[in-house]
Structure formats: structure tokens, C-alpha cells
Amino acid sequence: MASPLDVAVIGLGSMGLGMALSLVRAGHRVAGCDIAEPGRAALAAAGGHAAATPAEAARGASAALVVVVNAAQTEAVLFGPEGAAATLAPGALIVSSATMAPADARRFAARAEEAGFHYLDAPISGGAAKAEAGALTVMASGSPAAFEAARPLLSAIAATVHELGGEAGIGASFKIVNQLLAGVHIAAACEAMVFAKSLGLDLDRVFEVISQSAGTSWMFENRVPHILEGDYRPKSAVSIFTKDLGIVSDIGRSGSFPLPIAASALQLFVATAAAGMARDDDASVARLYARIAGLDLPGETPPGTETR
Missing domain, CATH: 1.10.1040.10 (N-(1-d-carboxylethyl)-l-norvaline Dehydrogenase; domain 2)
Structure with a gap:
């Protein structure tokens, strides 16, 4: 495997927790946050770090994997108060997996890229069992640089990655x-x-x-x-x-x-x-x-x- 990455996983529900655990098993250093205690506790028990906020989880990380419910939550955990974008390492990768309208994916990608980050529009399918098994399907679009940065993460969480185009919004x-x-x-x-x-x-x-x-x-x-x-x-x-x-x-x-x-x-x-x-x-x-x-x-x- 390539060198382990420092990864923030924002959202530790049934899908996000499984993805975080897959990343831990793959040898990455994972910090995660969620509003609910059970997800944080499960990540900590598996060897990850349970953070109180997205900003804490993302501090110095080279990648943030956002697995929340919708576009509004995605915007809040990335760009709101205590958002991950404020503390990610320069040039970090943002992987957005929430289901949202294509226009929202394009908007978040533009905002992330303006801040110097790579952005991969990468919705997921397969359910909680496949998330925990590292066997999801990912429908991804983004720049070649975003795909290249994401490969170590995608190989840990997915059995199938569909590379669908060079612009955010296609995956959505x-x-x-x-x-x-x-x-x-x-x-x-x-x-x-x-x-x-x-x-x-x-x-x-x-x-x-x-x-x-x-x-x-x-x-x-x-x-x-x-x-x-x-x-x-x-x-x-x-x-x-x-x-x-x-x-x-x-x-x-x-x-x-x-x-x-x-x-x-x-x-x-x-x-x-x-x-x-x-x-x-x-x-x-x-x-x-x-x-x-x-x-x-x-x-x-x-x-x-x-x-x-």
C-alpha cells in the first residue's frame, strides 16, 4: 500500500462509519466526527480518533471524506463555523458523498477549488454492509488531479469506482x-x-x-x-x-x-x-x-x- 494518509471522515452514520472503519483497516490515520456519540465511540474503539467538530477532525489532514445527509449539511460541515475547510492541509482533497442536486455539487466544487483544494463529486451506493466491507460502488467525477489524490481512499472503501467525467455534478x-x-x-x-x-x-x-x-x-x-x-x-x-x-x-x-x-x-x-x-x-x-x-x-x- 502507498503511504498512510491522514483522513477526516465527517459523518459517522451507517455509511460513514463503515467507510471510516474500512480506511482504518487499510492503514490510514482516521479522525471522524458526528453529532451522535455511538459513531464516534465505534471509530475510537477501532483505532480512529473521535473529534468534536469537523474542524478538529480535519486539522492538518490531506483528505476529508464527507458522508452527511444532504447539500445543506455538506455546506455546513465544510464551510460553516468549525468547518473542515478551515483546517485542512493546503491542497487537500475533499470527497463529497452525500446525495445532492448536481448544481449543489458544482457550487461546492467551485468553492473548494477557489480555496486551493481538490474536489471529487463521489456519491456512493451499496448500503451499510458494503460500506463496512469496503465494497461500495462510487459514482465519481472531478479533475484528474482529484482522482489521483483519491485513489488510496477509493481502493479502501469501494469495490467499483465509476469514473464519469472531469467535472463535479456528473457523479451527482x-x-x-x-x-x-x-x-x-x-x-x-x-x-x-x-x-x-x-x-x-x-x-x-x-x-x-x-x-x-x-x-x-x-x-x-x-x-x-x-x-x-x-x-x-x-x-x-x-x-x-x-x-x-x-x-x-x-x-x-x-x-x-x-x-x-x-x-x-x-x-x-x-x-x-x-x-x-x-x-x-x-x-x-x-x-x-x-x-x-x-x-x-x-x-x-x-x-x-x-x-x-
């Missing part, structure tokens, strides 16, 4: 297309499973059969086990898709491009969030359908039997 655009499909596939999988329940079918058999048939999808195979197990602890929360499909909708509207299927999926996630499940796993869309239909799913209280 690819991620938005991915999120359109991901959200629609989750909503469709949830709808199909509760529809199957309404037909009196055994849901385990439905999963077995559809997983081996043309109607399957990666999301069907990944999310339906959550429904079968009645486990809605968030691997990816409903609120992620109200955000991401909201970005899809905004981009479509601004470009006068119709997105009726994405819009329907967005409204299902919005309704699920409004029903009190915003922070639950995104497979909770199935619970919304079940409540509407008066059906019970594994692990759920049958309608009409709740105690008060």
Missing part, C-alpha cells in the same frame, strides 16, 4: 438517476408484498418465487427480508427517500420533465413518514399499505387489536 446526476430507480423499486416491492398478502399468499413463498423470476429487483431481494422478519430498524430510513425523491422531483420540475412514477413513489414515502415512520427502515412503506388494507404483517399488531 448519476446518483439521482439511481435514487429514482431505488425509491420506485422499494415502493413497488412493498406494494407487491402487501398485495400478495391480500391474496392470501404465503409471503415467504412469494419472496422465494419472485426472487427467481423476472419481476425481481435488487431492492426486492434486499428489502423484503426486512418485511418478512418484521424488522424495521433503519438500514436506510424513510426520510432518505423523501429527501432524494424530492430532489428528483425538483430537478424534473425545473427542467419541465415529467416524472409521474417517481412522483407516486415520493408520495408513498411522504405518507409513510407522516404516519410516524420517517426514521424507520424504508421498507416501512409496506406497513403503510398494510394499515390502509387492514392487514397484518410479520411482527406487526393486527389491525383492531391494539391496546390503549
Whole structure:
């Protein structure tokens, strides 16, 4: 391996923590920060440094990996008070992995480059398990110099790196297309499973059969086990898709491009969030359908039997 790098990881949620741990295992010196204590504690236990602020995590670092929720958080942790940009080493690399509108990625890249930093627009896909295994997919765009600086980090966190172009915003655009499909596939999988329940079918058999048939999808195979197990602890929360499909909708509207299927999926996630499940796993869309239909799913209280 090349010489170890000093890396700041900003955001130690389910994805960021896995990426930070992968970097530690690869021999890099990692400092990370998050507003929640569990992520900081897990990083420290693995040999990283838990920092109180982005500025502390980034002090003197040659790279900052930003794994927060959205563009607003990205801007705050990079350029706000106690932001990482104030303390990074001169000429450092910023790798931005949050899902955001392409215009925001271009704006942050311009601001970073004006400050003398390299910027890689590098959204990620694959989920928390692949993040911890160092096996993510990265959809990246940026200058040749940014790619060159990022290679030691990307080799630690990703199984597949798509190099998509020389300008920030291209990676973000690819991620938005991915999120359109991901959200629609989750909503469709949830709808199909509760529809199957309404037909009196055994849901385990439905999963077995559809997983081996043309109607399957990666999301069907990944999310339906959550429904079968009645486990809605968030691997990816409903609120992620109200955000991401909201970005899809905004981009479509601004470009006068119709997105009726994405819009329907967005409204299902919005309704699920409004029903009190915003922070639950995104497979909770199935619970919304079940409540509407008066059906019970594994692990759920049958309608009409709740105690008060």
C-alpha cells in the first residue's frame, strides 16, 4: 500500500462509519466526527480518533471524506463555523458523498477549488454492509488531479469506482438517476408484498418465487427480508427517500420533465413518514399499505387489536 494518509471522515452514520472503519483497516490515520456519540465511540474503539467538530477532525489532514445527509449539511460541515475547510492541509482533497442536486455539487466544487483544494463529486451506493466491507460502488467525477489524490481512499472503501467525467455534478446526476430507480423499486416491492398478502399468499413463498423470476429487483431481494422478519430498524430510513425523491422531483420540475412514477413513489414515502415512520427502515412503506388494507404483517399488531 502507498503511504498512510491522514483522513477526516465527517459523518459517522451507517455509511460513514463503515467507510471510516474500512480506511482504518487499510492503514490510514482516521479522525471522524458526528453529532451522535455511538459513531464516534465505534471509530475510537477501532483505532480512529473521535473529534468534536469537523474542524478538529480535519486539522492538518490531506483528505476529508464527507458522508452527511444532504447539500445543506455538506455546506455546513465544510464551510460553516468549525468547518473542515478551515483546517485542512493546503491542497487537500475533499470527497463529497452525500446525495445532492448536481448544481449543489458544482457550487461546492467551485468553492473548494477557489480555496486551493481538490474536489471529487463521489456519491456512493451499496448500503451499510458494503460500506463496512469496503465494497461500495462510487459514482465519481472531478479533475484528474482529484482522482489521483483519491485513489488510496477509493481502493479502501469501494469495490467499483465509476469514473464519469472531469467535472463535479456528473457523479451527482448519476446518483439521482439511481435514487429514482431505488425509491420506485422499494415502493413497488412493498406494494407487491402487501398485495400478495391480500391474496392470501404465503409471503415467504412469494419472496422465494419472485426472487427467481423476472419481476425481481435488487431492492426486492434486499428489502423484503426486512418485511418478512418484521424488522424495521433503519438500514436506510424513510426520510432518505423523501429527501432524494424530492430532489428528483425538483430537478424534473425545473427542467419541465415529467416524472409521474417517481412522483407516486415520493408520495408513498411522504405518507409513510407522516404516519410516524420517517426514521424507520424504508421498507416501512409496506406497513403503510398494510394499515390502509387492514392487514397484518410479520411482527406487526393486527389491525383492531391494539391496546390503549
